[in-house]
Amino acid sequence: NYSEKVMDHFTNPRNVGEIEDASGCGTVGNAVCGDIMRVYLDIDENNVIQDAKFKTFGCGAAIATSSMATVLVKGKTVQEALEVTNKAVMEALDGLPPVKVHCSLLAEEAIHAALWDYAEKN
Amino acid sequence: NYSEKVMDHFTNPRNVGEIEDASGCGTVGNAVCGDIMRVYLDIDENNVIQDAKFKTFGCGAAIATSSMATVLVKGKTVQEALEVTNKAVMEALDGLPPVKVHCSLLAEEAIHAALWDYAEKN
Ligand code: FES
16 A cells, blocks of 8 residues: 555665765654654755755655655755655655654654754854 | 664664565554564474564564564474564563564564464465
8 A cells, every 4th residue: 555656765765874074964753653763964055955865763654755855855955945845755755644644754854953953053 | 772783683684575485474564653564484394484584664673673583483383483472572682662662563463473374274
């Protein structure tokens, strides 16, 4: 009951890893299942996201949404990236089962936390 | 807050995969988080588990406990394997945070389901 795109981003996740000296880094926890997610962003002097990486202890849905979310925010400005909601990420993945919607929030919250970390530093 | 053994079995899981024409196969779902787990067992004519593999969409804790559980049941008889509880698996992993205990049940339940599948077929 998972879409082809979810299975693709789960079995072959994009942008897994860390960025050393990241412009912004955000770590969030999931109250429902106890999982954690960390997102690293590399942002240039024009506020454009040049690179995005993530690490998670979360489930397949968390991996697939983080993979797609990092793909979507790359090349966007900080302002544009703030508008990439978990809804947009789920649409790009052709949907998620209702029970897994909370997992998709991890990616959105971690990206927001990383953007705030960047804003605070600049 | 995860033990070294949990991180080891999460980042380098043992026995991920499928067994074609398995002696027993069990699939279970987790009511807490909606994740799924499938375990395949290859059992010889003396009721000894020769091979065990798993696939899951679950989180890091589910991956680590399934990895350890499949390691523990290999070489055991069906009767011995039924006594490998999630508690024993968690002990072998030097513990899990309380919020992730439900994840460790997936491995135990899937192994039991695979053992029942084998029993039904024989
Ligand atoms: S949160 Fe679903 S298996 Fe761990």
